[in-house]
Amino acid sequence: MLHDQRIWCVQQAQSPEELAKWLTEHTMCCCCGFELGGYLFLNDSTSADGAQEYGVCRKTASAGVPDVQIESITFGWCGYEQGLRYIREILAGRYDSSDFTRPVRPRLQSPTQHGRCHFCA
Numbered sequence: 001m002l003h004d005q006r007i008w009c010v011q012q013a014q015s016p017e018e019l020a021k022w023l024t025e026h027t028m029c030c031c032c033g034f035e036l037g038g039y040l041f042l043n044d045s046t047s048a049d050g051a052q053e054y055g056v057c058r059k060t061a062s063a064g065v066p067d068v069q070i071e072s073i074t075f076g077w078c079g080y081e082q083g084l085r086y087i088r089e090i091l092a093g094r095y096d097s098s099d100f101t102r103p104v105r106p107r108l109q110s111p112t113q114h115g116r117c118h119f120c121a
Contacts, residue, residue, distance in 0.1 A: 002055075007107045008033035008042045009114035016091060020084035023075035027052060031119040033108065037091045040066045042106055045076075048119070052076030056090055057104055069104045070095045 010033040013019040019036050033042040044055040053074045057066035075083050
């Protein structure tokens with residue numbers, strides 16, 4: 001991920017379909033993140049006006065927190081169907097062992113903890 005000092009406000013997504021809709025049809029704040037099936041989709045965009053780029057991180061069983069980035073996807077360039085296909089592939093584990101994987105330590109907060117920051121103001 002480009003932004004190792006960013007703090008993400010993470011919300012639970014209810015389904016791959018809901019997540020695909022949010023990631024491909026909406027422009028989200030740069031501090032926005034979603035969790036689904038042990039994976040986090042963290043907005044890694046450089047600005048709210050830029051393409052919506054998401055770092056995809058996986059929680060390892062031993063850590064219980066996201067500690068490996070497995071992919072980076074520009075969902076802002078995807079239509080709904082393509083975004084949904086990527087999400088389903090991620091949830092099926094297809095990217096877990098890619099050459100792209102690297103250790104990360106994202107800083108995460110719940111919506112209650114996060115409140116409002118300069119990205120969401």
